[in-house]
Amino acid sequence: MNNDENNDMFYLQVEIWGVCGSCRFLPVLHTGDFRFNDEMARTFAMQDCCIHTLILDTTYCNPQYNFPKQESVVQFVIEAIQAESFNQKTLFLIGSYTIGKERLFLEVAHVLRKKIYVTAAKLRLLECLELSVEDMQWLTSNEHESHIHVVPMWTIASFKRLKQLSHQYSERFSLIVAFSPTGWAFSKGKKSAGRRWQQGTIIRYEVPYSEHCSFEELKEFVKLISAVEIIPSVNNEGAESRNDMLALLLS
Known part of the structure; x- marks a missing residue:
């Protein structure tokens, strides 16, 4: 050897x-x-x-599965958040796996200059990835410091689950906007970097964001x-x- x-x-x-x-x-x-x-x-x-x-x-x-470039999807999410921010009591949710989707929510933080809430367990996990100091400064484990939260993908998989979340946050937020980022959301023939659905005070986007x-x-x-x-x-x-x-x- x-x-x-x-x-x-x-x-x-x-x-x-x-x-x-x-x-x-x-x-x-x-x-x-x-x-x-x-x-x-x-x-x-x-x-x-x-x-x-x-x-x-x-x-x-x-x-x-010929979905858009990753940069295009990230930009779509950023612009969607900007467009939906007319209501100051809007909670934005970005789906994530245990590991994955970091680039999406970190780009949102950098461009919008907004802190992103993650759970304490998620924050410890992200610290293990040795992210830059610049990246880490945009993350907080205090949910009251941010109206953009990173949540497990399963929690935003359906309007039924999102309605449960809306009850949980009803005292602070009157509108929920959720982003489900996965390549499986892409539909052949659809050129858009995302699709939007709304039921009452809940808005759900499916965006073909993937690390694959x-x-x-x-x-x-x-x-x-x-x-x-x-x-x-x-x-x-x-x-x-x-x-x-x-x-x-x-x-």
């Missing part, structure tokens, strides 16, 4: 074909959740590295990397599903 201290690289040399001293490295790129963008394309173009095997996050490997690549982004990334082998890491149930996804990506 050798260690290149400058690059923190570890590798094990194994004798192959019985030829002493022979060694071959096959670079493997394993992606997690990511969004392919122009900056990433420029970075890869400058790297002198040929990827042999690409293990790819294929969550949205289907032409129907859209279908077109996946295709662009695969074309750029030009790996010898591609292994789908999501929805890969065997040879048939794998081959179907590869056919879509390489078409």
